[in-house]
Amino acid sequence: MARYARVHAGWVARWTHALLDLLLPVECAGCGAPGAPWCPDCAVLLGPPVQVHPPRFSAGPGVSAPPVYALGAYRGQLRTALLAYKEHGRRDLGRPLGSALAAGLVQLAPVTGTGAGPESGGVCLVPVPSRRSAAARRGGQHVTLLAQHAAAALANAGMEAAVAPALRMAAGVRDSVGLPAAARQANLAGRVLLRRTGMPPTGTPVVLVDDVVTTGATVAACVAALLRAGIDTPAIVVLAAAGCHPPSYLEALNATHSVEDPERHVRPWRRHLRRTTVPASALTLLIRKEARPP
Numbered sequence: 001m002a003r004y005a006r007v008h009a010g011w012v013a014r015w016t017h018a019l020l021d022l023l024l025p026v027e028c029a030g031c032g033a034p035g036a037p038w039c040p041d042c043a044v045l046l047g048p049p050v051q052v053h054p055p056r057f058s059a060g061p062g063v064s065a066p067p068v069y070a071l072g073a074y075r076g077q078l079r080t081a082l083l084a085y086k087e088h089g090r091r092d093l094g095r096p097l098g099s100a101l102a103a104g105l106v107q108l109a110p111v112t113g114t115g116a117g118p119e120s121g122g123v124c125l126v127p128v129p130s131r132r133s134a135a136a137r138r139g140g141q142h143v144t145l146l147a148q149h150a151a152a153a154l155a156n157a158g159m160e161a162a163v164a165p166a167l168r169m170a171a172g173v174r175d176s177v178g179l180p181a182a183a184r185q186a187n188l189a190g191r192v193l194l195r196r197t198g199m200p201p202t203g204t205p206v207v208l209v210d211d212v213v214t215t216g217a218t219v220a221a222c223v224a225a226l227l228r229a230g231i232d233t234p235a236i237v238v239l240a241a242a243g244c245h246p247p248s249y250l251e252a253l254n255a256t257h258s259v260e261d262p263e264r265h266v267r268p269w270r271r272h273l274r275r276t277t278v279p280a281s282a283l284t285l286l287i288r289k290e291a292r293p294p
């Protein structure tokens with residue numbers, strides 16, 4: 001009965017948001033500017049991938065943690081927008097956020113072992129799962145939707161990509177917001193499980209993707225679960241890093257983004273965003289294809 005209530009609440013929330021989207025003018029989820037769900041001024045908050053130093057987690061005894069790359073800092077308009085996407089039904093952000101994630105993945109191809117064009121061996125994006133109750137309340141797995149948009153944008157850029165929803169959270173996982181790192185680890189211990197129907201094809205490079213990394217406990221549990229199935233994760237890519245990694249993500253970001261010429265990264269970035277944007281029809285086809293793994 002409780003499950004029915006959760007599913008029903010998610011359904012109502014989804015349709016309410018869809019109806020509001022039709023009735024209300026679109027505004028940027030970051031700054032509120034009218035005209036687009038994610039305006040150009042806010043779009044530059046997601047830039048080139050920066051490695052979060054150092055990974056503050058272990059994927060298990062004797063296992064070196066894969067590098068975590070973030071495209072932005074979890075603060076200001078980016079934080080506002082990601083919360084709107086995740087918690088307040090702004091699923092219209094899935095496409096621009098997915099395009100930004102795809103652009104970061106293209107730049108990380110040498111790290112992830114993938115490539116673009118005819119030589120591409122393809123990449124499988126494994127989304128970090130949400131708790132089932134949270135996903136039902138929000139109207140679905142928001143990171144899976146993000147990964148689907150990213151895979152569509154990658155395909156449009158010439159890189160074979162698919163989404164492998166290989167992980168799920170077991171019952172009993174609590175909301176980790178506000179928990180310190182050790183408590184997060186204890187909360188997740190043994191509770192990230194494999195979904196046999198969503199496993200990536202053998203040998204395909206895998207990248208774990210998420211919206212936000214905080215302590216790294218969740219991604220560590222995911223990497224460990226994949227490893228138990230013999231799947232190596234060469235990299236983790238997230239949209240935003242909460243500023244808790246010493247030396248902080250912001251220092252690394254400032255080193256990457258020249259303050260003398262902030263447009264230096266913005267110009268190619270905007271071009272890339274335009275290139276990787278795909279029509280909704282193509283996305284629908286791709287998602288349908290992904291629903292039938294080879």
Ligand SMILES: [Zn+2]
Binds near residue numbers: 031032043
């Ligand atoms: Zn904006």
